[in-house]
Amino acid sequence: MSASRARQGEPSSIDQGSARDIYRALMKEPLSPDVRTASRAFLTEQLANAARLPAEMPFNPDAITQWMEQGATRTAEQYADYLQLRKKGQGRLYFSNRSHALSFLQRIAPTKLVDGAWLYGFLQHWPDDRFYPLIRTYLEELGDGDPAQNHVVLYQRLLARYGCEPLPELSDAHYAQGALQLALGYNAEHFIPEIIGYNLGYEQLPLHLLISAFELDELGIDPYYFTLHVTVDNASTGHARKAVQMLLNVLPTDGSRRRFMDRVVNGFRLNDLGIGATDVVESFDLEQELLEMLARKRAFGQHVHSDYCVIGGRTVNEWLADPDKVSEFLQAMVTHGWIKRDQDPVNSRFWQVIDGKTAPMFGVFSLYEKQLIHDWIAGSWLNQGVAVHGPGELSGSKPLHPKKTVRRRAAPGSAQRLPLKSLDGRSADLDSDVSSLERELAALPDELRMNRLIGLLAPDKHATGAGLLAARLFSAALG
Numbered sequence: 001m002s003a004s005r006a007r008q009g010e011p012s013s014i015d016q017g018s019a020r021d022i023y024r025a026l027m028k029e030p031l032s033p034d035v036r037t038a039s040r041a042f043l044t045e046q047l048a049n050a051a052r053l054p055a056e057m058p059f060n061p062d063a064i065t066q067w068m069e070q071g072a073t074r075t076a077e078q079y080a081d082y083l084q085l086r087k088k089g090q091g092r093l094y095f096s097n098r099s100h101a102l103s104f105l106q107r108i109a110p111t112k113l114v115d116g117a118w119l120y121g122f123l124q125h126w127p128d129d130r131f132y133p134l135i136r137t138y139l140e141e142l143g144d145g146d147p148a149q150n151h152v153v154l155y156q157r158l159l160a161r162y163g164c165e166p167l168p169e170l171s172d173a174h175y176a177q178g179a180l181q182l183a184l185g186y187n188a189e190h191f192i193p194e195i196i197g198y199n200l201g202y203e204q205l206p207l208h209l210l211i212s213a214f215e216l217d218e219l220g221i222d223p224y225y226f227t228l229h230v231t232v233d234n235a236s237t238g239h240a241r242k243a244v245q246m247l248l249n250v251l252p253t254d255g256s257r258r259r260f261m262d263r264v265v266n267g268f269r270l271n272d273l274g275i276g277a278t279d280v281v282e283s284f285d286l287e288q289e290l291l292e293m294l295a296r297k298r299a300f301g302q303h304v305h306s307d308y309c310v311i312g313g314r315t316v317n318e319w320l321a322d323p324d325k326v327s328e329f330l331q332a333m334v335t336h337g338w339i340k341r342d343q344d345p346v347n348s349r350f351w352q353v354i355d356g357k358t359a360p361m362f363g364v365f366s367l368y369e370k371q372l373i374h375d376w377i378a379g380s381w382l383n384q385g386v387a388v389h390g391p392g393e394l395s396g397s398k399p400l401h402p403k404k405t406v407r408r409r410a411a412p413g414s415a416q417r418l419p420l421k422s423l424d425g426r427s428a429d430l431d432s433d434v435s436s437l438e439r440e441l442a443a444l445p446d447e448l449r450m451n452r453l454i455g456l457l458a459p460d461k462h463a464t465g466a467g468l469l470a471a472r473l474f475s476a477a478l479g
Contacts, residue, residue: 043187046180047267050273061257083214096284104277113178118202122195132478137243140239145470177271197266209230297369319332341377
C-alpha cells in the first residue's frame with residue numbers, strides 16, 4: 001500500500017466475497033472508490049445467488065397489493081395461533097432463557113445497526129415525487145431526527161442497556177444482510193429496481209418479529225425496538241403499504257416493464273440470503289457461549305488472582321494460564337462445590353463472588369456475561385416454575401415468572417440531546433459540531449443545503465448529533 005493511501009485511511013484490500021469486509025469498509029470509508037467498486041461487485045454476486053432462489057412474490061404488479069394484504073393476514077393468523085398455544089401452557093418457542101435472548105440481540109445486531117440503509121441512495125431524488133414514499137420511509141427509520149425514535153440509536157441503547165456490547169466475533173453470514181443493505185444504499189443509481197424489490201420484502205411484517213417481541217418482554221428485556229417495527233411496518237398505512245406504492249409509482253408503462261419486474265423480484269429474493277432470525281435462535285448453545293466468553297476473559301485475569309485460592313489442586317492463575325483448561329476449570333468449580341448446578345445461583349459460592357456491588361469481583365463481568373453464568377448455573381432450576389431472576393443489576397426489577405402475562409411497554413421518553421451550556425451561556429465543546437453545522441447550513445442556498453444534509457444522513461452518520469439535526473431539517477424541508 002502506498003504512503004498516500006495509508007494517509008487517506010483507505011483499506012489496503014477488500015475481500016469482495018466477504019460480507020463482513022464489505023460491511024466494515026462501507027461503515028468506515030463509504031466514499032472510497034475502491035470500497036464502492038468492491039461493494040458493487042459484492043452486490044452483483046449476491047444478486048446472482050438470489051436468482052437461484054424461488055420467487056415468493058408475484059411478477060404481475062397488479063397482484064402485488066392483494067399479495068401484501070394476504071401475507072399480513074396470514075402472519076396475524078399464525079401469531080394468533082402462537083398466542084393460543086402459549087395460553088394453553090406451551091413454553092416459549094424461541095428463547096430458552098434470558099442469555100439466549102440477549103445472544104440473539106447480539107447476533108442480529110450487524111443488520112439492526114444499519115437499519116434502513118438500503119434506502120439511503122434515494123435521498124438525492126428528493127425533488128422527484130415518485131420517490132417520496134421511500135424517502136419518507138428512510139426518514140422514519142431515522143426517527144425524523146428524534147433519537148428516541150431513530151432505529152439505530154434505539155438498538156445501540158438496547159445493546160448497551162443489557163451489557164451486550166461489544167459484539168462477539170460473528171460469522172460472515174451474520175453480516176450478510178447488513179452488507180447487502182449498505183451496498184444497496186451506496187449503489188442506488190445502478191440498482192433502483194432491486195432496491196424497490198428488497199424494500200418490498202423487508203417491510204413485510206414477519207412472524208418472527210411478533211414472537212421475538214412477546215418473548216423478550218416475558219423475559220424482562222425491553223421489546224420496544226421490535227414493537228415499534230410491528231406498528232410502522234403495518235400493511236394498512238405503514239412501510240409495507242409505502243413499499244407497494246413506490247413500486248407502482250415507478251413502474252414502466254412500455255415494453256421494459258417485464259424486465260423491470262424481473263429485477264424487482266430478484267431484489268426481493270435478497271432478503272433470503274445470509275442467516276435468518278430463526279436460524280440465529282436455533283444456533284444458540286449456552287455452554288459453548290459461556291466457554292467462549294470465559295476464554296476471552298482469561299487473557300485479562302490470568303495474572304491478577306491471589307494464590308491463596310486453590311481449586312482442584314491449582315491456583316486460579318494456574319487454571320487461567322492455559323487457554324485449553326477453561327472447560328476443565330469450570331468443571332473443577334462444580335466438583336469442588338464452588339458451583340451448584342441446577343439450583344438458584346445465589347447458592348453457589350462462585351456467583352456470590354461476582355454478583356452484587358460488595359462482591360469481591362464486582363464489575364469483572366458485564367451484565368450479559370453474568371447472565372450467561374447465571375443461566376448456566378441455574379440450568380433446569382429455571383424450568384421448575386419458581387420465580388426466575390437474573391443478576392440484580394441486569395433485571396432491575398422484581399423477579400420474573402416464566403409464564404407471567406406479557407407487559408405492554410410505552411415508548412421511552414424523548415432522550416433528545418440538549419446542548420450543554422457553559423456558565424456564560426455558550427454551547428460546550430461537546431456540542432460544538434452541532435452548533436457549527438447550524439451556522440454552516442444557515443449560510444447555504446437551498447440546493448446546497450439539501451446536499452449537505454444528505455451527506456449527514458448516511459448510515460454511518462445519522463445516529464450522531466449532527467446526523468439527528470440533519471434528519472430534522474431534511475424532514476422539515478421535505479414536508
